[in-house]
Amino acid sequence: MDVSIIFKIAGIGILTAVLHSVLKSFGKEDQAHLATLAGVTIVLFMVVQLLASLFDYVRSVFSLY
DSSP states (O other): OOSHHHHHHHHHHHHHHHHHHHHHHTTOHHHHHHHHHHHHHHHHHHHHHHHHHHHHHHHHHTTOO
C-alpha cells in the first residue's frame, strides 16, 4: 500500500472543501452540496477498492479459497 492514496484522498477533500466554499459564497448551496456529495462518493469508491484488495490478501494469507 502506498502513501500516495492518502495524499489523493486528502487532495480530493481539500478540493471539495474549496469548491463547496466558493459555490456557497456565490449563493449556489444546492450545487455546493452536490459537489460535496460527489467528492465523498469518489473517496468512498477508492476506499471500497482498497478494502476489496485487503480482503483478497487476507483470504490468500489464510488460504480460504
